[in-house]
Amino acid sequence: xxxxxxAVTGVGLVSPLAVGTVESWSALLAGESxxxxxxxxxxxxxxxxxxxxxxxxxxTKYLDKKxxxxxxxxxxxxxxxxxxxxxxxxxxxEKIGRDRVGVIVGSGIGGLMTIEDTHTKLMERGPGRIxxxxxxxxxxxxxxxxxxIRYGLAGPNSAPATACTTGLHxxxxxxxQIQHGxxxxxxxxGTEAVISPLAIGGFNAMKALSKRNDEPQKASRPWDRDRDGxxxxxxAGVLVLEEFESAKRRGADIYAEIAGYGMSADAHHISAPHPxxxxxxxxxxxxxxxxxxxxxxVGYINAHGTSTPLxxxxxxxxxxxxxxxxxxxxxxxxxxxxxxxxxGAAGGLESGFLALAIRDQILPATLNLDNPSDDCDxxxxxxxxxxxxxxxxxxxxxxxxxxxxxxVMRRVDV
Numbered sequence: 001x002x003x004x005x006x007a008v009t010g011v012g013l014v015s016p017l018a019v020g021t022v023e024s025w026s027a028l029l030a031g032e033s034x035x036x037x038x039x040x041x042x043x044x045x046x047x048x049x050x051x052x053x054x055x056x057x058x059x060t061k062y063l064d065k066k067x068x069x070x071x072x073x074x075x076x077x078x079x080x081x082x083x084x085x086x087x088x089x090x091x092x093x094e095k096i097g098r099d100r101v102g103v104i105v106g107s108g109i110g111g112l113m114t115i116e117d118t119h120t121k122l123m124e125r126g127p128g129r130i131x132x133x134x135x136x137x138x139x140x141x142x143x144x145x146x147x148x149i150r151y152g153l154a155g156p157n158s159a160p161a162t163a164c165t166t167g168l169h170x171x172x173x174x175x176x177q178i179q180h181g182x183x184x185x186x187x188x189x190g191t192e193a194v195i196s197p198l199a200i201g202g203f204n205a206m207k208a209l210s211k212r213n214d215e216p217q218k219a220s221r222p223w224d225r226d227r228d229g230x231x232x233x234x235x236a237g238v239l240v241l242e243e244f245e246s247a248k249r250r251g252a253d254i255y256a257e258i259a260g261y262g263m264s265a266d267a268h269h270i271s272a273p274h275p276x277x278x279x280x281x282x283x284x285x286x287x288x289x290x291x292x293x294x295x296x297x298v299g300y301i302n303a304h305g306t307s308t309p310l311x312x313x314x315x316x317x318x319x320x321x322x323x324x325x326x327x328x329x330x331x332x333x334x335x336x337x338x339x340x341x342x343x344g345a346a347g348g349l350e351s352g353f354l355a356l357a358i359r360d361q362i363l364p365a366t367l368n369l370d371n372p373s374d375d376c377d378x379x380x381x382x383x384x385x386x387x388x389x390x391x392x393x394x395x396x397x398x399x400x401x402x403x404x405x406x407x408v409m410r411r412v413d414v
Contacts (some may be wrong), residue, residue: 001391005249006178007412008255010089010240011352012081012189016052016233016339021084022047025356026339026363029385032089032341033217035231040195048209050216051195052233052340070133071146072111073234077345078143079150081236086151089240089252091175091185096246100184102155103144104174105191105238106166108344108399111138112194144193155183161344162306163399166190167237168347171363172261172405174241184243189348191236203232206271210307220341221368222305222334223312223376230306233340237348239355255355256409259392260291266402277318279404280304284322284394287406293392295323298330298408300363300388302354305334306341314398316376331388333381337367347397351407354395358411363388 013020017027018035022297027034036053059068059076062083068076082105086093093101106132114137121129123152136142140157148157156177160169167190174188203209210229212219220231264286266279273280288295304315320327335353355364362385369382392410 003179004181005244006175006258007179007242007244007252008239008258008355009242009247009252010085010091011255011355012083012085012088012238013349013352014054014057014077014081014236015055015349016235019057019080021088027336027352029362030241031365031367032338033367034233035216035219037216038195041197043200044361046200047204047211048200049213050219050231052231053195054235071113071135072137074107074111074191075143075146077190077193077234077236078105078238079146080240081189081191082362085187085238085240089157091240093153094252095183097117098152098154100155101153101373102177102183102186103153103157104159104188105144105149105192106160106344107140107143107162107293108166109192109194110140112199113196114138116196116198119347143358147187153187162403163401163402164341164343164346165397165399165405166316166347166396167349168405168407169263171239171351172407174265175258178241178243184299186241186247188241189236189238189328189351190345192343192345193234193372194343195232195234199232208308216367220307220337222307222337222366223368223372223380225373226407227307227309227312230308231340234340235342235349236345237350237352239348239351245298254412256358257412258407259293259410260287260408262286262290262406264404266404268402271400273314273398275314277314277321279402280315280318280396281321281396283404283406284318284396287394287408291408293408296326297392298323298394299390300330300348300357300393301332302393303332304332304396304398305336307336311398313375316378319378327378330376330379330385331381333364333366333369335364347405350395354393358390358393358409361388361390362386
């Protein structure tokens with residue numbers, strides 16, 4: 001079976017840095033941080049009081065007021081990201097055919113804030129105060145459903161929920177739909193909005209979050225010896241993918257080509273990564289094999305890089321396992337140093353950043369990398385972005401339960 005090529009033609013970002021793709025990318029390259037004291041809830045009683053919140057987000061810019069009241073924040077982010085991406089791609093939905101355009105947009109957790117708010121109403125005011133929209137507001141697939149309904153996209157529709165690998169798995173699954181001929185275009189990525197008491201409290205109970213409350217912008221510090229956990233973030237990253245030749249014929253601006261996709265499992269632990277990075281190593285090998293590329297072709301990795309003591313070391317070991325001596329010749333950075341960790345939306349946001357890096361030939365920096373750990377000795381592009389000649393790059397995402405994903409992108413002229 002002939003496998004069709006797949007182009008990235010639209011990027012829609014809603015991030016702690018800014019609402020909008022141009023705005024988020026500009027802020028990232030300027031070295032800005034989206035991490036600050038939590039404002040959306042009273043965090044005074046929690047060990048962690050900081051997060052990467054999306055500030056100044058007005059859902060009524062993307063939904064009418066009635067629809068905004070009937071949707072959870074993760075759905076609102078997903079609709080905003082999809083709208084930005086579709087407009088960016090100037091996607092000719094009618095010409096392609098609505099049955100040939102699908103949506104795969106996932107969320108790691110879904111409408112947790114709706115669950116919390118509704119439970120409070122139930123306990124204080126009784127079951128009669130539960131909204132009839134409660135279930136449609138919390139279900140993980142409802143961002144994809146709303147996007148499909150909004151734009152009349154009747155092609156393949158699904159919503160993975162694979163923890164922090166969700167957004168990347170969604171894009172990989174959408175890539176497969178086009179690659180194997182089930183669709184000609186896909187709207188795809190991840191969305192998440194769980195900066196809430198249960199989420200902050202739950203991750204604190206796991207000892208997973210940074211407690212650097214007095215220096216929020218320095219709290220996310222991948223590979224630094226003083227890292228003490230990840231910083232939770234929220235937002236959405238949505239891409240438009242198209243069959244490559246069709247995109248070229250219509251004159252679309254192509255950011256990059258998705259060349260390969262891999263999935264694997266650690267089969268090790270519910271939350272800790274494999275100590276030697278075995279699953280992470282396999283997934284990069286699988287993605288490169290799918291792309292038909294040798295490891296030496298890769299010039300940059302947008303790493304999972306969450307700023308956790310175990311995860312950062314595991315990923316470095318995996319990179320060394322895949323690339324050998326070449327590991328010290330390629331660049332690696334973590335944009336989570338600026339945005340925090342968007343959980344199920346992370347892979348969507350970071351795939352968007354990777355497509356932008358390839359288009360603009362510039363590598364985003366790793367912020368706060370002041371003193372790299374002894375076991376973290378790769379070129380992590382510290383502090384400042386770097387101009388580059390980039391042909392092939394990888395983005396990684398790893399999630400609780402040991403689920404892993406990797407996507408290979410390449411410049412369209414190679």
